[in-house]
Every structure is written in structure tokens, then in C-alpha cells.
Amino acid sequence: MEEFIKMFFAEYLIYIIGVVLVILFFIKKNRLMVISSIITVFLSRIVITEPLKRILNITRPNGEPFSFPSGHSAIVFAIAMAVFYFNKKWGIIAFVLAILVGIGRVWIGVHRPIDILAGALIGILSGIIVNKFVIKKNS
Numbered sequence: 001m002e003e004f005i006k007m008f009f010a011e012y013l014i015y016i017i018g019v020v021l022v023i024l025f026f027i028k029k030n031r032l033m034v035i036s037s038i039i040t041v042f043l044s045r046i047v048i049t050e051p052l053k054r055i056l057n058i059t060r061p062n063g064e065p066f067s068f069p070s071g072h073s074a075i076v077f078a079i080a081m082a083v084f085y086f087n088k089k090w091g092i093i094a095f096v097l098a099i100l101v102g103i104g105r106v107w108i109g110v111h112r113p114i115d116i117l118a119g120a121l122i123g124i125l126s127g128i129i130v131n132k133f134v135i136k137k138n139s
Contacts, residue, residue, distance in 0.1 A: 002005060007104075007108065009105075010104030010108040011104070013076075013100060014075060014076055014101055015070055017076060017097060021034050022035055032086070032135065033087070034058050035135075036040075036086070036130055037078070037079045039082075039135075040081065040082045040130040041074075041075050044074040044077075044078040044123045048120070049070075049122055051073070053066040053068065053071070056068055057111050060111065061109050061111070061112060062110055066116050067110070067111055067112065068112075068114065069121075070111050070115040070118065070119030070120075072101055072105055073098070073101065073117075073120045073123060074119040074122045074123045075123065076097065076098035076123065077098045077120040077121075077124050078123035079094060079097040080123070080127070081123060081124045081128065082127045084127070085098065085127070098120070098123075102120065120121040
């Protein structure tokens with residue numbers, strides 16, 4: 001059971017979050033929130049995290065390359081920040097889920113806590129940037 005829980009948080013929860021976003025996109029009042037999430041994920045993962053991973057080339061605890069910063073954490077914290085701007089209650093839930101993903105990534109041994117923290121900061125800052133300067137949604 002422990003193995004299932006570890007893998008669920010570390011690998012599968014991020015996909016469930018993605019599926020929920022896709023479903024929410026089809027509810028008209030949520031479209032701007034989902035678009036904000038997509039832009040925020042693009043900024044945090046593709047524009048910031050991936051180049052940093054390649055430049056720094058820090059090895060994961062299990063020996064694989066590209067540990068720092070955590071891309072999974074950048075994604076889930078970016079989504080959480082974007083959602084928080086539109087709905088505080090759901091944003092807090094999204095942050096709890098993001099924390100669980102981060103814990104799972106450390107738990108299975110593919111990241112160190114500093115990798116998770118860096119990814120989380122990148123995701124949160126990306127969410128702030130997108131929602132303040134691109135979406136311009138007043139909270």
C-alpha cells in the first residue's frame with residue numbers, strides 16, 4: 001500500500017490535476033483560470049525550469065540527470081498559484097495537492113527537498129507574473 005501511495009503522489013496526481021483542468025475548461029466561467037494555468041505552466045516549466053535543469057545539470061538522488069529544480073513542482077505550484085488568483089478555496093486545495101506531489105517526489109527518491117522548494121518558488125513566481133502582468137485579473 002505504501003508503494004501505491006508514494007507513486008500516486010509522485011507520478012499520478014499531476015495527471016489527475018491536469019484532467020481536472022481540462023474538464024474545468026469546458027465550464028465557461030473557468031476558462032480564464034484554465035488559460036492562466038496553462039500560460040503559467042508554460043512559463044514555469046518550459047521557459048524557466050527546463051533551461052535551468054540543462055545549465056545546472058545536477059544529478060538526482062537516484063543517479064539520473066536533471067534534478068534541480070523540480071519540473072513537477074514547478075508545474076503543480078504554478079497551477080495552484082493560478083487557481084488561487086481566481087478562487088482562494090480551490091487554490092488552497094491546489095496548494096495542498098502541490099505539496100503532496102513534492103513530498104511524493106522526495107519520497108520516491110527522484111528529488112531532494114531543495115529541488116522541490118526551487119520548483120515551487122518558480123511555479124509561484126510564474127503564477128504571480130502571469131496573473132499580474134498577462135491576465136491582469138484583480139484579486
